[in-house]
Amino acid sequence: MASPIRNPLRRTPTTLATLIVAVAVGLFAAWVQWREAGVGMSAPRVALVTLAYALACSAVVIAASFASLRPQHAPSAHLRTAGGATLVVAWSLADLLHFRVFKRHIDAEALHSGWEAVRAKALPLGTTDLLAVLAALVLFALLVALAHAQLSRLGPSTQVEHRARGAAGVLLVAGLLGGVLRDRLWDEHHPEAARLARALPWAANLERASNRGGDATFGIAVDRQVAAELGTVRQAMSSATLSAAERPNLLVVHVESLRADVFTSGIMPNLTRIAEQCRVPARHYTTGNNTGTAVFGINTGLNAYQYPIARDRRAPAVPLLVLKRLGYRTFTHFANNLKTYDDVFGVVFGDVIDEAFVPPDDEPHVMDRAVVAHYLESLAKGGLEPRFDYLVLDSTHYPYGYPKEFERHTPSGTLELGLMDAVPTGPDAMSNARARIPLVKNRYLNAVGWVDTQLRALVDGLQRTGQLAKTWFVVLGDHGESFWERDTLGHGTSLDEQQIRVVALFCGLGTGGLAVEQSSHADVFPTWFARMRLAGTPGHFMMGRSVLGSQDANTVVVGMGVTGQFRSRRFVAVGHGLKVQFDNDGRLTIAAATSLEDEPLVPVPEAAGRVLLEALGTKLLRSGR
Numbered sequence: 319m320a321s322p323i324r325n326p327l328r329r330t331p332t333t334l335a336t337l338i339v340a341v342a343v344g345l346f347a348a349w350v351q352w353r354e355a356g357v358g359m360s361a362p363r364v365a366l367v368t369l370a371y372a373l374a375c376s377a378v379v380i381a382a383s384f385a386s387l388r389p390q391h392a393p394s395a396h397l398r399t400a401g402g403a404t405l406v407v408a409w410s411l412a413d414l415l416h417f418r419v420f421k422r423h424i425d426a427e428a429l430h431s432g433w434e435a436v437r438a439k440a441l442p443l444g445t446t447d448l449l450a451v452l453a454a455l456v457l458f459a460l461l462v463a464l465a466h467a468q469l470s471r472l473g474p475s476t477q478v479e480h481r482a483r484g485a486a487g488v489l490l491v492a493g494l495l496g497g498v499l500r501d502r503l504w505d506e507h508h509p510e511a512a513r514l515a516r517a518l519p520w521a522a523n524l525e526r527a528s529n530r531g532g533d534a535t536f537g538i539a540v541d542r543q544v545a546a547e548l549g550t551v552r553q554a555m556s557s558a559t560l561s562a563a564e565r566p567n568l569l570v571v572h573v574e575s576l577r578a579d580v581f582t583s584g585i586m587p588n589l590t591r592i593a594e595q596c597r598v599p600a601r602h603y604t605t606g607n608n609t610g611t612a613v614f615g616i617n618t619g620l621n622a623y624q625y626p627i628a629r630d631r632r633a634p635a636v637p638l639l640v641l642k643r644l645g646y647r648t649f650t651h652f653a654n655n656l657k658t659y660d661d662v663f664g665v666v667f668g669d670v671i672d673e674a675f676v677p678p679d680d681e682p683h684v685m686d687r688a689v690v691a692h693y694l695e696s697l698a699k700g701g702l703e704p705r706f707d708y709l710v711l712d713s714t715h716y717p718y719g720y721p722k723e724f725e726r727h728t729p730s731g732t733l734e735l736g737l738m739d740a741v742p743t744g745p746d747a748m749s750n751a752r753a754r755i756p757l758v759k760n761r762y763l764n765a766v767g768w769v770d771t772q773l774r775a776l777v778d779g780l781q782r783t784g785q786l787a788k789t790w791f792v793v794l795g796d797h798g799e800s801f802w803e804r805d806t807l808g809h810g811t812s813l814d815e816q817q818i819r820v821v822a823l824f825c826g827l828g829t830g831g832l833a834v835e836q837s838s839h840a841d842v843f844p845t846w847f848a849r850m851r852l853a854g855t856p857g858h859f860m861m862g863r864s865v866l867g868s869q870d871a872n873t874v875v876v877g878m879g880v881t882g883q884f885r886s887r888r889f890v891a892v893g894h895g896l897k898v899q900f901d902n903d904g905r906l907t908i909a910a911a912t913s914l915e916d917e918p919l920v921p922v923p924e925a926a927g928r929v930l931l932e933a934l935g936t937k938l939l940r941s942g943r
Contacts, residue, residue, distance in 0.1 A: 602794075610879065613796065686711045840874075895914060
């Protein structure tokens, strides 16, 4: 006869041990999340997130530990508790890595994107890294099982049993609710988060959400007004009668992390020769110091002010809609995971792309060669003109890839941190890796040399197929890359020159100088449309301007990279020989002023006010002419 089923909560030692493990794991996860959130975020809001996260972690441990209602045997109880705790730790580590890279926690959208990336084989993980992670999790599970076995030796107590049962129920319900509400609590623009923040005991001594310069203040209000105007233009575009005096083929060549100072004949001999037939801005800046914000600026003609709003509304870039109305075919060719990365493709390109090509997963330099070959092959077939192509070369993204024969800058190496994108940037985290930075930069320069050959192959292919004369193309670094020149590494971490100033060529538009002192990614489509003499649009829909025409204002704006639900208000305006840092909030206070080479200027020059006023003008839509 089978043994009767008993409630596992009646075994007090097991329940008590499970609660101790659950709460410990939850508190540890909350502490890690708090540390990762950083000092730049509102403490009450972060506290809500970490509290919900701790409860959710505790609930998962309890649920996993009490999942089976079979007769309780000590070994199975130990193993279930260890398994539950290990699952939570594994989830916490994955969530921590995801938050470090994307500034958002794992949610349904992230899981879907991750699954698509796995299907596309765009998430390489070294065997050594994988074995190390698995070994650490197994060791943790064994330690938890041993601790649980020791705690289970405690004697039974009816009072402890009832209290433990009640605590388990409260944690389970609160944790599940916290997990459901976590995404809403994370977003500071939700009124529920502000109301709860004001109710917490630690909120009294901190800046209240209602006084922090938020939705109703000047900076954000203008951005929302402009977004509404864009929506109106977008709707009217479907019935507008557009015309253009010229309809050339258009090509964007997006090169990952191509900072401005590598554009020399010694490092990029092929590109410098190509530039002799192009227009080269004296200083060109990205719209944001990460890939998503940069791609957004290139394809929309908008500054980073609008990117967080665009992520919420998910509508294709208006310039791409204009091209479709003019009869263009549209294509993307990615040598990386931009098709699935952080939903950038959905926000910027959406459903207006006729074909999105991603080669089979391989070494970066192999994938670069594949996308160049695919683009040239599609040109050779003909019959798809006029066309717009967006082509990404990825070898110059960390950890930087190139064939062995391009090992010209030596010695070279990686940081050997084991994680491709989660590169720590704090002084403590970098202490062991800092000595390797010269090796890393040499590796980067080798990758730049390799990409230079692919740019030559691209232009030679255009010439060979007879398409060069009728193709306007730009070569752009999506953002820069720093190598500890000012205590930062990589990109997405500062607004210094190394991270925001990039290589840029405007080709097919003749040669000679430009009418602007500096340009940005937001100027690409305004330049093209002005030269095409675009007419019939139902309203203005870009913030950039043509680099070929004279402009009263000559200031560009660069924002911190935006990923996921992370919304940065840090910006720098570049103009009149100054860089002026400010926050896009109600006060719009000048935070600092530097020279173009990032040397601090104290006191702040009077001209900084003029630069800031011109920067505010870049919030407004214009035709680009």
